[in-house]
Each structure stands twice: as structure tokens, then as C-alpha cells.
Amino acid sequence: MKVLQGLEPQNVFDFFEQICAIPHTSRREKKLSDFCVAFAKERGLAHTQDEMGNVIIVKEATPGYEDVEPLVIQGHLDMVGDKTAECKIDLEKDGLQLRVDGDYISADCTTLGGDDGIAIAYALAILDANDLPHPRIEAVMTVSEEIGLLGATAIDLSICKGRRLLNIDSEVEGVLTTGCAGGRSAYCRIPVKRVKRQGICVQLSLEGLLGGHSGTEIDKGRANACVELGRFLRMLREKAEYGMAEFSGGVKDNVIPKSACAKLVIGQEAMGILKETAAEFEKQMKAEYGTADPDICLIVKEQGQCELQVLEEDSLDLVLDALNLMPNGVQSMSADLPSLVETSINMGTAELKAEELSLNESIRSSVTSAKEQMARKVRRLIDRLGGSVEFSGDYPAWPYAKDSKLREICVELFEKQYGRRPEVTVIHAGLECGILSDKIPGLDCVSLGPDLLDIHTPQERMSISSVARTWEYLKAILAYK
Numbered sequence: 409m410k411v412l413q414g415l416e417p418q419n420v421f422d423f424f425e426q427i428c429a430i431p432h433t434s435r436r437e438k439k440l441s442d443f444c445v446a447f448a449k450e451r452g453l454a455h456t457q458d459e460m461g462n463v464i465i466v467k468e469a470t471p472g473y474e475d476v477e478p479l480v481i482q483g484h485l486d487m488v489g490d491k492t493a494e495c496k497i498d499l500e501k502d503g504l505q506l507r508v509d510g511d512y513i514s515a516d517c518t519t520l521g522g523d524d525g526i527a528i529a530y531a532l533a534i535l536d537a538n539d540l541p542h543p544r545i546e547a548v549m550t551v552s553e554e555i556g557l558l559g560a561t562a563i564d565l566s567i568c569k570g571r572r573l574l575n576i577d578s579e580v581e582g583v584l585t586t587g588c589a590g591g592r593s594a595y596c597r598i599p600v601k602r603v604k605r606q607g608i609c610v611q612l613s614l615e616g617l618l619g620g621h622s623g624t625e626i627d628k629g630r631a632n633a634c635v636e637l638g639r640f641l642r643m644l645r646e647k648a649e650y651g652m653a654e655f656s657g658g659v660k661d662n663v664i665p666k667s668a669c670a671k672l673v674i675g676q677e678a679m680g681i682l683k684e685t686a687a688e689f690e691k692q693m694k695a696e697y698g699t700a701d702p703d704i705c706l707i708v709k710e711q712g713q714c715e716l717q718v719l720e721e722d723s724l725d726l727v728l729d730a731l732n733l734m735p736n737g738v739q740s741m742s743a744d745l746p747s748l749v750e751t752s753i754n755m756g757t758a759e760l761k762a763e764e765l766s767l768n769e770s771i772r773s774s775v776t777s778a779k780e781q782m783a784r785k786v787r788r789l790i791d792r793l794g795g796s797v798e799f800s801g802d803y804p805a806w807p808y809a810k811d812s813k814l815r816e817i818c819v820e821l822f823e824k825q826y827g828r829r830p831e832v833t834v835i836h837a838g839l840e841c842g843i844l845s846d847k848i849p850g851l852d853c854v855s856l857g858p859d860l861l862d863i864h865t866p867q868e869r870m871s872i873s874s875v876a877r878t879w880e881y882l883k884a885i886l887a888y889k
């Protein structure tokens with residue numbers, strides 16, 4: 409039974425519904441990739457599919473458009489698979505249960521994958537149509553974007569003649585993205601030694617933080633739970649002796665940690681100091697984050713007498729220095745685009761294991777040399793603390809082009825259709841455009857898309873009217889000559 413039947417543009421929603429019926433979370437895009445290949449075969453369209461599942465489908469220009477520059481249309485095949493706790497749907501095997509509510513399409517208890525299924529639906533609808541005028545279309549559909557832009561990194565674009573690319577992976581209608589940051593992950597390890605210590609066991613939890621995406625929300629001035637709990641522990645160490653048995657916080661390098669916890673072993677006589685310091689620390693949190701992150705609280709739980717393996721004095725200092733001295737948050741703002749964060753770093757996870765402290769840091773910058781300098785600071789600091797750093801997942805920035813013909817066309821056609829200027833922006837997060845422009849020198853890119861709300865969560869929804877307007881907009885861009 410078709411849930412989206414009757415919605416316009418019919419062909420786009422029809423392909424979108426077919427996409428939603430095929431499981432396609434990251435690393436499990438093979439079926440959807442094969443579906444796109446079968447689509448191309450049925451229509452006799454030239455295509456490639458690589459081992460990972462990246463697909464490129466080519467459709468020649470319609471009459472009168474043979475001399476217009478080819479256009480690459482690009483989106484990613486994978487979606488983030490998230491669901492509510494009660495949800496019975498197996499995102500690896502089952503299709504989504506679509507639902508229409510007013511102007512919005514969502515999926516029952518799971519992510520919808522409008523990010524980025526709508527790009528694939530638009531691309532298939534364009535390739536399928538025989539009434540749309542357009543230049544040579546090269547539809548590039550990548551895998552595993554959501555887990556580190558893996559498909560875009562590996563894809564071979566030699567079949568593509570296009571030197572201009574429309575990426576359909578932005579979530580706000582009326583916003584044209586024209587540049588993005590590059591990034592790199594740093595995995596830091598500092599060896600530690602332990603000794604036995606007896607005393608009162610105290611569990612500390614720093615909670616109530618808002619967290620957020622380490623790229624797009626790093627400018628919100630929110631606290632980082634690992635960093636702030638590290639600060640509390642340094643404050644406490646200035647006043648009292650204690651042993652640290654455990655420390656952990658955060659879930660992923662590209663997420664600002666919302667909580668962190670530690671287990672201490674402390675003498676009875678220092679309990680009063682610990683409580684005073686906790687109260688003092690909470691006051692500081694209110695003063696510094698009262699507006700941006702108002703509900704931070706430090707929970708202190710006494711757990712009775714215990715004997716645990718805690719950090720040796722020197723190791724405790726190394727761990728506290730790592731948590732306190734590592735640069736964190738926004739490092740600089742762009743002088744060219746005033747509200748754009750230029751360089752940032754996020755301590756995404758911190759975990760004290762038996763013999764080492766490990767930190768996962770996410771570095772971003774729209775300026776390559778600033779990213780290098782940030783990486784250098786991390787490496788030198790960790791060197792000083794006797795540890796080692798492994799860098800991985802490096803991706804290039806997509807620098808804002810002073811001159812972009814495609815951007816001019818997109819702005820002009822937007823004004824014509826909407827009667828207002830679109831917002832032209834650069835984001836402090838990674839997009840596949842960065843990697844693709846690195847592969848095709850001089851590639852002219854613009855990223856756009858219809859309104860999607862709460863992406864990457866089971867509350868994700870996509871505006872039907874926005875999909876329709878964006879379709880008209882896409883058709884106008886295709887027809888431009």
C-alpha cells in the first residue's frame with residue numbers, strides 16, 4: 409500500500425517511497441545501490457558501480473542542450489539508522505513505515521532518511537523523466553557518507569565530464585551552502601600507572617549538558633562534560649588528596665559530550681572539601697554557562713569504604729593536564745564570513761582504561777594550514793604528557809569560491825522563483841563537496857535541499873511542500889542555459 413500516493417511531485421515521492429522500502433543504513437547500502445543499477449539498466453543509461461556500492465548514472469543532454477556544460481547531481485545512498493527504544497523495526501532488514509501528517513512525512517519510530525534519500529529520489533526522477541530539458545546529467549550516489557564520507561573518498565569519478573556539481577544534502581530550503589570545513593580525528597593515548605588505595609568511594613557524574621554536533625553546534629557556547637569534569641578534578645586536587653579509579657565521558661568524536669563520570673577514592677577528612685568544591689564548581693558553571701547550557705549539575709554519591717586501583721600521583725597529574733590543557737571548542741572565527749567558525753576542536757570522548765587514558769578529538773577548520781596547526785598542538789601536548797597520537801579520517805575543506813558561475817545561476821533562479829534572495833552560507837562541518845572538489849580540480853559546487861527537521865533522530869520529518877518547491881527549483885537549474 410502506498411502511503412505517499414497522490415503527493416506531488418508524484419514521481420519524486422514514488423521513488424522516495426521505493427527507497428524507504430529498502431534498508432539502507434551506512435555500510436548496508438548494497439541493496440539500494442543494486443536498485444539504482446537495475447534502474448539504469450532498465451532505461452539503457454550508462455552507469456558504474458564500484459565494490460563499495462557507489463553508483464554513477466549518466467543521461468545524455470536533451471535536444472538543444474548538447475553544448476551546455478554537464479551537471480553532476482550528487483547525494484548519498486546511506487541514512488543514519490536510529491529508532492526509539494520501543495521500536496520493533498529492524499533497520500538492517502525491514503523497510504520504513506512511512507506516515508504523512510499535515511505537510512510532513514516521517515517514519516514510525518525510526519529515522520526517515522530524507523537525509524539523503526530525497527537526493528536519490530530527485531536524481532532518479534530526473535533520470536527517469538522524458539519531459540525535462542537538461543544538459544548531460546551525471547548522477548553520483550555515494551555510500552557511507554554518515555560514517556566519515558567513505559564513499560566519496562573512494563569513488564572514481566573518471567566517467568564524469570561535469571565541472572559543476574549540485575549536492576542535494578542540505579536541510580534548509582532557501583539556504584545555499586557554498587563551502588565547508590575540512591577535518592581530522594585524533595586518537596590520543598597517554599600511559600598511566602596505578603596503585604592500590606583505600607578510602608571512601610565517591611562516584612561523580614556531570615550531567616544535564618546539552619551537547620550537540622561538534623561542527624554545526626560548536627559555536628553555541630555549550631559546555632563539554634569531559635573538559636568540565638576534568639576542571640572540577642583539578643580544582644579538587646589543589647585542595648585535597650584523592651585517588652582516581654575511573655573516568656569516562658562522551659560517545660563519539662564528533663559529538664559534544666553531554667555527560668561524564670569519575671570514581672574517586674578519598675579520605676573521610678576530605679569529604680567536606682569535596683562537597684564545598686562541588687558547590688563552588690556548580691556556581692562557576694552557572695556563571696559561565698547559565699545562558700548557553702543552563703542545567704549542568706554535578707552529582708556526588710558516596711559509596712562507602714573501598715579499595716581500588718587508582719592512578720599514581722604522576723599519572724593523575726598527566727590525566728588532569730590532558731583534560732585541562734587540551735584546546736577545546738571554538739579556536740577562531742573567520743574574518744571573511746563573520747558568523748563562521750574557522751577552526752575548532754572537540755574532545756568527543758575521554759576514557760581512563762587500566763593502563764592508559766584515551767581521548768578522541770575532532771579537529772575542524774575551513775583553512776587547511778589552521779587544521780595542521782591544531783593537529784600540531786595536539787601532538788606536541790600529548791608528546792609532552794608522554795603519550796602518542798594517531799590521526800585519521802582526514803578530509804579536505806571546500807573553500808568558498810570568490811567566483812562561482814553555478815552559485816550565480818542558483819541565486820538568480822532562486823530570486824525568480826521565491827521573490828527573495830537565498831541565504832548563501834559556508835558551514836563548519838564536513839560535506840562530500842570538499843572531497844569531490846579535491847578530486848575534480850576547479851569543480852564548481854553548490855549544496856541545497858528541501859526542509860528536513862530533526863535529522864539523524866526518530867523525529868526526522870520532511871516537508872512535502874518544500875520538496876515540491878525544491879523540485880521546481882531543480883528543474884529550473886537543469887533547464888538554464
Ligand SMILES: [Zn+2]
Nearest residue numbers: 484523524577
Ligand atoms: Zn546527509
